[in-house]
Amino acid sequence: MQPSRIWSEIDFQKDGKATGYLRVPISTNASAYGWIPIPIASIKNGSGPRVLLIAGSHGDEWEGQIMLIKLIQSLKAEDIQGHLIILPGANAPAVQVGQRVSPLDDGNLNRSFPGDPNGTPTMMIAHFIEAVLLPGCDLVCDFHSGGSSLEYLPSTVVIAPRSDSQLRQSVDLLRVFGLPVGFATDASTGGDRSLTGACDRVGSVLCLSTELGGGGTASRNLLRAAEDGLARVLHHIGVLSAAPEGSHSGSTQLLYRVRPADFVYSPANGLFEPFVTLGDSVGDGQEAGCIHFTEEPWRKPVTIYFGMGGVVLCRRFLARATLGDCLFNVGRTWTPQ
Template sequence: MATQIWTPLDYDKPGKQIGHLNLPHSVHRSAYGNIVIPLGIVANGTGPTLLLTAGTHGDEYEGQVALTRLLRDIDPAAINGRLIILPMLNAPAARAGLRVSPVDGVNLNRAFPGDPLGSPTQAIAHYVSSVLFPLADVYQDLHAGGSSLDYLPFVSVRASVDADLDAKALAAARAFGAPYIQVWGYSPDPRLSTAESNRQKIISLGGEFGGGGSVSRRGLGIVERGLQRLMAHLGMIAPLDETPPTPAIEVEVKGRDHYVYAAGNGLFEPLCDLGDHVEAGQTCGLLHDPDDPTRPAIPHHFATSGLLICRRHPGRAERGDCVAHLATPRRR
């Protein structure tokens, strides 16, 4: 089934075009309405196509700011190739500042490869899978921890079953120049955008560049400089005149035992900081129940050793919430 999303923009036209994708969406206030999703295309020469997305989760902002500025400022004459830029891919979620779409309650990064006749979020995932991925040589989806998590800033690759594809993705990640590179060797869900792009044999990067539902100045700087380095690595722009960045610390997430989940409801007191190296059995934090002060705090422990790369941001947690996860050093 073909996509129902349409745009007047031409993916093959040279120059810079800025407009929208239009997703038909009939509701009470607008019988023949559309959900509009900002889209930019910048093309010149014969170089590769780089697909850039942010706002897959609407409460993650560094990528949205970086791609908005890139699209606004870039001169088509300065590039060799094509940029396809969607600064707020899940536009309803981004406009609401929410992780999931307020239209259908679906998490876009748990909706791939999508459904052209499904809910709006499923239709967006299908458009990316069926229209944009076939145009792309390289894909980067920019994330942050959103409202619920804080992250050390890293660029990431997701392990596939194709060693050559993984090697090219890792080379691109090293060129990006973030302080950390994380390899997702384990994923709790196969419906991610980078999992789908792996299936389509596209060189793919992700990354988490902040958290807490704010705009990290450090994270934004890493993203903006990293995108320039990535384009230079791909031959889309001239080599950068800069001192090479310090080689990244390379880590990986190998399994479910890298995660710590709340064992009840209450206020979670963390006992470790981002960037700490922790040991298996070490106490991650204590869960307190102010509703019942006589109840002892529930200790939570790390199941394995590693680097604390992610921690829950809000103090209140419910049973099953992720309160922390680790990454372990990766052998080159």
């Protein structure tokens, strides 16, 4: 793999706590020899697991960004054993404008791996993560939510592992994190171009993700639950020296999200009226909602149906919908073998 053109003042091999920037080179009319700042922290204390924590791959997903900003400020090197690398706003140009993709190149970071060291800014960031940060990692935690357009049932997520040992470890982590729902999905929404694909290429690095609400906001209660869940996971794998306060006593419902081909999509442009809400159990062929027509208010609405039933994991947050927008997806009961 070609060397990255991104550089940083941080020595990732050095013990202690260091904060600074990844510098992504860019040349524009306004800045001929400039660089894009990507905030990063390295917290290292002796030998132990190496964990990469990422948020802001999509710039309008705020919950994980808030979590990791707080973690950078609160953790000291003596609090851990091993190495934490924290990237709270991975696609910084998208974070700055509050959009899913980068305004510089329309780059979706979680669809840009393995990246390109000589490509667009988003491709350079993806390449640096895969070529420099991922090697040697034992675990990656990648924090997502529904962003501006979607709202998710608060969930911990894994891509269905390819080996039995990874499956057992992944299910353990879902349960340790402790959100009410943990779901598995295939790789069809991101495939090899996602961070999970990068983890597989680097050497079967475990990858745990989340869907923490959405709708362009952040819930205090959900943030607290996710912060506690991350602390449990880091203690479970031996990075956090002290056990988190309290204990998780609830159970995690395990689901398998249906394929994108089985999501519910808008059949027309109009106003989306949902008939169900997050967490509802729905049947095959059940009415999901309808689309109303503002320009033809006398026209009858178009009813939308679930193809496959299950638990409603995700819904469109915005009422205005266009042809092809995802309106719902569901998860079905998952019993890992």
